[in-house]
Amino acid sequence: xxxxxxxxxxxxxxxxxxxxxxxxxxxxxxxxxxxxxxxxxxxxxxxxxxxxxxxxxxxxxxxxxxxxxxxxxxxxxxxxxxxxxxxxxxxxxxxxxxxxxxxxxxxxxxxxxxxxxxxxxxxxxxxxxxxxxxxxxxxxxxxxxxxxxxxxxxxxxxxxxxxxxxxxxxxxxxxxxxxxxxxxxxxxxxxxxxxxxxxxxxxxxxxxxxxxxxxxxxxxxxxxxxxxxxxxxxxxxxxxxxxxxxxxxxxxxxxxxxxxxxxxxxxxxxxxxxxxxxxxxxxxxxxxxxxxx
Amino acid sequence: xxxxxxxxxxxxxxxxxxxxxxxxxxxxxxxxxxxxxxxxxxxxxxxxxxxxxxxxxxxxxxxxxxxxxxxxxxxxxxxxxxxxxxxxxxxxxxxxxxxxxxxxxxxxxxxxxxxxxxxxxxxxxxxxxxxxxxxxxxxxxxxxxxxxxxxxxxxxxxxxxxxxxxxxxxxxxxxxxxxxxxxxxxxxxxxxxxxxxxxxxxxxxxxxxxxxxxxxxxxxxxxxxxxxxxxxxxxxxxxxxxxxxxxxxxxxxxxxxxxxxxxxxxxxxxxxxxxxxxxxxxxxxxxxxxxxxxxxxxxxxxxxxxxxxxxxxxxxxxxxxxxxxxxxxxxxxxxxxxxxxxxxxxxxxxxxxxxxxxxxxxxxxxxxxxxxxxxxxxxxxxxxxxxxxxxxxxxxxxxxxxxxxxxxxxxxxxxxxxxxxxxxxxxxxxxxxxxxxxxxxxxxxxxxxxxxxxxxxxxxxxx
Numbered sequence: 123x124x125x126x127x128x129x130x131x132x133x134x135x136x137x138x139x140x141x142x143x144x145x146x147x148x149x150x151x152x153x154x155x156x157x158x159x160x161x162x163x164x165x166x167x168x169x170x171x172x173x174x175x176x177x178x179x180x181x182x183x184x185x186x187x188x189x190x191x192x193x194x195x196x197x198x199x200x201x202x203x204x205x206x207x208x209x210x211x212x213x214x215x216x217x218x219x220x221x222x223x224x225x226x227x228x229x230x231x232x233x234x235x236x237x238x239x240x241x242x243x244x245x246x247x248x249x250x251x252x253x254x255x256x257x258x259x260x261x262x263x264x265x266x267x268x269x270x271x272x273x274x275x276x277x278x279x280x281x282x283x284x285x286x287x288x289x290x291x292x293x294x295x296x297x298x299x300x301x302x303x304x305x306x307x308x309x310x311x312x313x314x315x316x317x318x319x320x321x322x323x324x325x326x327x328x329x330x331x332x333x334x335x336x337x338x339x340x341x342x343x344x345x346x347x348x349x350x351x352x353x354x355x356x357x358x359x360x361x362x363x364x365x366x367x368x369x370x371x372x373x374x375x376x377x378x379x380x381x382x383x384x385x386x387x388x389x390x391x392x393x394x395x396x397x398x399x400x401x402x403x404x405x406x407x408x409x410x411x412x413x414x415x
Numbered sequence: 416x417x418x419x420x421x422x423x424x425x426x427x428x429x430x431x432x433x434x435x436x437x438x439x440x441x442x443x444x445x446x447x448x449x450x451x452x453x454x455x456x457x458x459x460x461x462x463x464x465x466x467x468x469x470x471x472x473x474x475x476x477x478x479x480x481x482x483x484x485x486x487x488x489x490x491x492x493x494x495x496x497x498x499x500x501x502x503x504x505x506x507x508x509x510x511x512x513x514x515x516x517x518x519x520x521x522x523x524x525x526x527x528x529x530x531x532x533x534x535x536x537x538x539x540x541x542x543x544x545x546x547x548x549x550x551x552x553x554x555x556x557x558x559x560x561x562x563x564x565x566x567x568x569x570x571x572x573x574x575x576x577x578x579x580x581x582x583x584x585x586x587x588x589x590x591x592x593x594x595x596x597x598x599x600x601x602x603x604x605x606x607x608x609x610x611x612x613x614x615x616x617x618x619x620x621x622x623x624x625x626x627x628x629x630x631x632x633x634x635x636x637x638x639x640x641x642x643x644x645x646x647x648x649x650x651x652x653x654x655x656x657x658x659x660x661x662x663x664x665x666x667x668x669x670x671x672x673x674x675x676x677x678x679x680x681x682x683x684x685x686x687x688x689x690x691x692x693x694x695x696x697x698x699x700x701x702x703x704x705x706x707x708x709x710x711x712x713x714x715x716x717x718x719x720x721x722x723x724x725x726x727x728x729x730x731x732x733x734x735x736x737x738x739x740x741x742x743x744x745x746x747x748x749x750x751x752x753x754x755x756x757x758x759x760x761x762x763x764x765x766x767x768x769x770x771x772x773x774x775x776x777x778x779x780x781x782x783x784x785x786x787x788x789x790x791x792x793x794x795x796x797x798x799x800x801x802x803x804x805x806x807x808x809x810x811x812x813x814x815x816x817x818x819x820x821x822x823x824x825x826x827x828x829x830x831x832x833x834x835x836x837x838x839x840x841x842x843x844x845x846x847x848x849x850x851x852x853x854x855x856x857x858x859x860x861x862x863x864x865x866x867x868x869x870x871x872x873x874x875x876x877x878x
Contacts, residue, residue, distance in 0.1 A: 208625035350653070353655050
């Protein structure tokens with residue numbers, strides 16, 4: 123069992139938890155993820171490691187309620203436990219393989235979308251520890267959905283917040299801010315790391331390709347085991363089939379087939395929706411979705 | 416007394432009924448049937464059957480006890496050689512191992528050794544009888560990586576010798592292919608696999624789940640700061656192969672590993688499981704091995720019409736004859752001498768069919784098998800909504816790539832001695848599919864046994 127030391131609702135439907143997982147905390151690096159199960163017979167849910175404390179033996183995860191599994195997970199409180207936490211999985215971010223000298227020469231831009239802010243945070247924090255201050259764009263649909271702003275401000279070089287509806291910070295999608303920074307404000311970047319919803323990463327890549335900024339994305343396909351034994355998470359990168367759980371999750375964004383990746387995320391959509399409604403509505407679940415008797 | 420030339424028949428669930436449930440197909444012998452079958456054994460002096468068993472069970476010895484009605488005694492005889500008899504009695508390809516060598520088989524049918532082993536192990540489990548542990552401790556720690564058949568056997572043997580053994584398992588449940596690969600209807604999980612693993616634990620073996628060696632911890636760390644004196648790698652061959660044909664990433668194309676893991680490990684076949692599995696109408700399973708049969712029979716039980724698509728003829732099917740027979744009885748359709756060339760998608764990216772070509776068998780290749788050759792102009796389309804690729808698996812390179820000094824061959828298999836499992840790295844032993852590539856449960860167990868012996872010799876010399 124893996125005890126939860128802290129559980130906090132960051133904003134509507136987005137939760138943060140510190141979980142005791144000694145082996146993961148000992149060996150993880152930015153860019154890696156874990157797979158958790160809330161209870162026996164529960165499903166395996168992949169989550170990026172958002173922070174870690176090697177001394178305490180804890181990792182921090184941040185997740186958004188998107189279906190039945192995360193809905194159940196959100197009910198857990200400090201003092202409860204996860205049944206399983208396995209990791210660290212996936213390859214660490216490529217940045218962790220470079221020396222501080224190499225990194226300091228680089229002008230790095232992070233682009234975080236929604237709950238994708240969580241996996242961006244450990245990378246920016248890690249860079250700061252190496253003496254590198256990266257620029258960070260954080261995008262949210264609206265002010266209320268913004269997370270980790272203070273934490274990010276503390277580790278980022280420049281932080282640019284943007285909301286789709288203009289309720290806070292800059293206005294519009296993250297791509298607009300990228301364009302403004304480069305074309306209006308004369309910023310130059312050697313590399314961009316974009317993490318967020320698949321559709322956001324697709325459009326960021328489209329833009330950075332035009333702007334000739336090499337771009338890394340972190341993909342979040344459907345996973346089962348997370349160790350390379352099933353291929354549920356396969357994606358096409360530069361015409362080659364890759365397993366995101368072992369070859370990634372980070373890939374060259376300009377080579378990713380996003381349309382295929384988005385299509386593959388839909389495989390269990392109907393079933394997930396049904397399970398989510400049943401979990402959310404409990405005894406009051408009476409159908410209406412068109413699939414119930 | 417029946418016909419001595421024939422096996423005492425084993426009771427099975429009716430084919431129509433079982434095609435709609437996940438209950439075990441074979442119901443096994445009762446005591447009377449077992450004793451009757453045991454009497455067919457000629458108790459050979461120079462028993463060939465024992466030579467056919469990769470873990471060298473004293474077969475005439477345990478069958479002799481069954482003859483006398485001493486089932487507990489029979490269990491003790493088996494336990495001396497095998498840690499997982501209830502599993503092996505069910506999934507070993509006995510026809511090409513112990514039973515393949517049985518002298519009875521020369522003129523009639525071999526003695527039903529597998530079914531007898533299964534009866535003895537099931538009986539012992541129902542009586543709550545467990546194998547005996549070590550009398551004296553050696554005070555040395557050994558780490559076993561992977562809790563499949565190789566790892567469990569190696570750990571069980573080492574524990575019996577008095578070592579403190581910890582198994583590290585990447586998944587949340589121990590058992591390897593026994594829990595994620597082989598379906599419930601061939602190998603019940605709660606009643607058989609879990610109990611057999613409990614037996615291994617009762618010998619003093621610790622199992623730490625959710626540890627992925629190479630990521631959570633490395634072999635060098637296990638041998639260093641974690642204080643293990645030796646390591647056995649039994650991490651299997653779990654990396655699925657795909658064909659590389661167009662359309663293979665369409666929605667509705669799965670590796671057999673994914674499909675079976677969802678159903679077996681995650682229990683997606685149950686209505687109340689939170690892990691989903693696709694509800695298919697018409698499925699093609701590509702491949703002809705046991706894994707293909709398992710995936711096909713699982714899809715059938717989930718309500719689909721199922722085709723096995725295999726490029727050679729029935730004679731070359733690598734699956735066990737018994738499994739092919741069961742699959743046919745249940746209504747699986749065999750499209751033999753057929754090879755897929757493309758998977759067709761609808762406008763939303765879902766599988767709608769598969770283009771195949773017909774094959775004929777040409778000249779034998781280097782391995783002696785007749786090579787399938789495409790018949791020109793034979794293209795046709797199967798309408799489908801699901802394709803399951805069961806083309807075989809290879810070892811995961813994770814462990815070898817994170818362990819300095821561990822040699823692998825060109826198939827990414829770890830190089831290890833067949834005799835004692837020794838690898839190129841001191842103190843590190845390996846066996847099972849990680850060394851041989853995908854093979855059988857019992858060969859993995861044999862390798863686990865050899866590894867335990869090798870580790871014991873190594874540590875005895877060192878001390």
